[in-house]
């Protein structure tokens with residue numbers, strides 16, 4: 528299992544830390560253009576001072592960088608720069624850098640260690656933890672990849688100060704998800720301190736990150752290869768979300784925004800199927816009502832979409848692989864399970880309609 532450290536500055540004493548974990552002081556640092564501009568000087572300066580030998584790779588800051596052609600080009604640079612299996616790779620960025628970096632590390636010279644230095648809230652609480660690394664294929668997202676556990680996950684909440692608000696809310700969706708699936712107390716902590724956390728106020732921000740990272744790591748430890756249904760609960764809200772993201776061409780809606788909307792629908796579905804009581808539903812909705820979206824996004828990307836069109840979109844990939852839609856439901860706040868029975872279309876459509884009704888009544892979006 529990985530060692531996860533949450534601290535500011537998390538890179539203090541990096542040389543010693545690497546040595547302690549059996550990592551060489553030879554590292555390939557992967558950035559995207561933004562994280563290179565924002566954190567490059569500081570990080571490379573630290574590496575110099577700590578006695579590292581390093582190489583730098585920079586990719587365009589976009590989802591399309593998670594591609595085989597980008598990986599192929601980067602392998603070339605690494606070979607040309609004499610990077611062999613005694614090196615490791617340090618991924619400094621959001622989920623795109625972390626996933627591509629992990630993919631490169633898992634495959635280069637049959638695998639070198641990966642160290643994650645996440646810089647978005649989503650990466651700090653979700654994508655950098657758990658070892659799922661992948662690139663996209665033109666026929667689908669995250670289809671080509673590995674399970675490659677990071678040796679270290681180094682989280683510095685101070686990195687979030689430059690992150691746009693939209694990205695903070697997107698990451699916050701996954702944070703709230705952890706409360707829903709496994710810890711009611713945490714969920715109420717998040718409700719109480721929602722504004723503090725999205726304003727990046729300490730100690731609430733670090734507390735929320737530490738707790739989320741801990742829950743994710745724990746779930747992954749118990750069900751690494753997603754065989755028991757436990758790891759699948761991390762997909763609460765995601766069946767709806769994937770349909771929405773697909774309809775938005777993976778461009779006009781952030782993953783976390785789709786997950787927020789998806790969790791609203793999943794709460795209604797849990798109620799409609801008789802698993803969640805009305806009181807818990809309302810408490811859950813109150814928390815999700817705190818999320819803010821860029822103007823017009825919910826209307827264009829959810830309310831104006833036909834319920835059936837969304838259901839069809841949710842089904843597209845599943846049909847190809849001959850699988851049914853599967854939903855993660857709540858029994859209680861803080862208690863999720865993977866529902867393995869089929870849910871009839873009418874109940875799914877009703878839950879989408881309930882979700883729309885909720886957002887229509889909500890002010891400010």
Ligand SMILES: NC(=O)c1ccc[n+]([C@@H]2O[C@H](COP(=O)([O-])OP(=O)(O)OC[C@H]3O[C@@H](n4cnc5c(N)ncnc54)[C@H](O)[C@@H]3O)[C@@H](O)[C@H]2O)c1
Nearest residue numbers: 559561588621622623624646647649650654659686689690
């Ligand atoms: N491996 C997993 O388990 C897992 C889980 C969830 C998501 N993902 C993947 O993660 C990706 C999304 O990650 P993301 O939401 O972090 O997006 P991202 O990596 O695209 O980052 C979002 C934007 O923020 C910028 N940025 C990053 N850190 C910044 C900072 N501190 N200040 C200012 N700007 C900053 C980036 O350059 C980028 O423009 C998707 O590809 C998704 O498939 C993977």
Ligand SMILES: [Zn+2]
Nearest residue numbers: 701765782786
């Ligand atoms: Zn997610």
